[in-house]
Amino acid sequence: RKDITIKKKxxxxxxxxxxxxxxxxxxxxxxFYDFTPMCKLDINLSTDLDINKYHSIQNINAFKKRKREIxxxxxxxxxxxxxxxxxxxxxxxxxxxxxxDYISNILFSSGSINIYQIENSAKIIIKxxxxxxxxxxxxxxxxxxLKPENILIKKKEDITHIVISDFGLSxxxxxxxxxxxxxxxxxxxxxxxxYLSNDIALDKEKKYNEKFDV
Numbered sequence: 033r034k035d036i037t038i039k040k041k042x043x044x045x046x047x048x049x050x051x052x053x054x055x056x057x058x059x060x061x062x063x064f065y066d067f068t069p070m071c072k073l074d075i076n077l078s079t080d081l082d083i084n085k086y087h088s089i090q091n092i093n094a095f096k097k098r099k100r101e102i103x104x105x106x107x108x109x110x111x112x113x114x115x116x117x118x119x120x121x122x123x124x125x126x127x128x129x130x131x132x133d134y135i136s137n138i139l140f141s142s143g144s145i146n147i148y149q150i151e152n153s154a155k156i157i158i159k160x161x162x163x164x165x166x167x168x169x170x171x172x173x174x175x176x177x178l179k180p181e182n183i184l185i186k187k188k189e190d191i192t193h194i195v196i197s198d199f200g201l202s203x204x205x206x207x208x209x210x211x212x213x214x215x216x217x218x219x220x221x222x223x224x225x226x227y228l229s230n231d232i233a234l235d236k237e238k239k240y241n242e243k244f245d246v
Contacts, residue, residue, distance in 0.1 A: 046119055049199045052173055060164030062184055062197040063124035126195065128185025131157065135180060138189060156191050157183075162246075164196040169242045176201045177217040178245050211239040 053064035128134065161183060168175055175182075177198060186193040201216045215226055225240035 045200055046121075049202065050121070052199050052202050052204070056168075056171065056173075058164060058167040059193075060160050060195055061167065062126065062195040065122040065124070067122065068120045123197070124186075124195075126184035126186050126197075128188045128190060128194075130181050131183035131185065131194065132180035134185055134189075134191065153191055157194060160194045161196065165245050168196070168202075169245070172204050172206055173199075174203055174205055174212070174242045175199065175245050176203065177221075179218050179221040205242060210241050212241070212244075213239045 050064070050067050053062075056064070161178070165175070165178070175196065177200070178196065182196065182198040184195050184197050185191060186195060203212065205212070215222075217226070223240070223244055223246075225244055
């Protein structure tokens, strides 16, 4: 379970994560079950904030219309919320912890480095991360914060079952709206593209797409 206390002005980030995760169904993506806002909502999150429909829109006019609908839904959401409130998110339990701890405590815990074990483990882990990432991109989603802390291990010390988690900075894209410039995520894990990006740049060379995750 993930308990989040959020301010009203940041509430859309959480509901964006919910909207994205409730559509995902893949063995390498953490399972999202339900959420409970600790306040009354006068908005239908299953339809009004369904930004995943972006991916299927290929007509520019239809795309702009859907964007206006979502902007109105975001505005209505802000009006219904208190300034600060608690929301509970329920995910599947991953007893193995995250990949960062696995690398720190398991692979290097003995003091000696076993190159063969490290390379073999890396192959198993990277394959699953790429499978999960490929699924996200096929579904029209960019994660934008892939890092060891956001890769979870389902069973303790068993790297054959890992999942991608934490979609708080994720976004949707399609053939029309597929270039981004916002500098999000964790700087030490940023790809080269984001160092070239500029929030006010108009040229495509200074923006990034779904390959940000790779």
